[in-house]
Amino acid sequence: MNEHALFSPARLERNFYTRDVLEVAPDLLGKILVCKTADRWLRFRITETEAYRGAADLACHASKGRTQRTEAMFLQGGVIYMYLIYGTYWMFNVVTGEKDNPQAVLVRGLENTYGPGRLTRLLHMDKNFYGEDMTVSPRIWAEDDGLRPAFRSGKRIGVDYAGEWRDKPWRFFVA
DNA sequence: TGAGTGATCGTA
């Protein structure tokens, strides 16, 4: 058994994720998220993302320091950072950049499901996926089939508290 | 437009 028998040849590899979050977030648009749930495999195109960029970005959880919750953000690109918000909704983030440079992409929308809390419910994703590495995981990864959708950008949602970082156009969505 | 929800983290 060789490596290619285990992994899809189209799976995005490490060098896709270790770039700056402002490159990775728009590049994830149109990629196919493949996820195994209890009873079946799901495949959905990513249609909306948001970039959270390092300790300086006051909207980024890492700006409050390195804690147990944010630890995954400090790992190398490709790892999953999950967190619970409002006691109800799990947020799915893909870590980007090099180790110890805390950045992540919040996946906000899929082709058939809009909303970061709704899509994790659809995919049955919760803390169970915290720290999972999308470059090697047997149950979740992203694929590139060559599609490069046109997209637009705008302000991030729900970060009005973030001072000068509030208005950064770091939300990306398929036109 | 506002209530619900509970893990997390700073303060004590």
Next chain:
DNA sequence: ACGATCACTCAC
């Protein structure tokens, strides 16, 4: 121990 906070969603 306690209270404030929160990258949201749904019902009203």
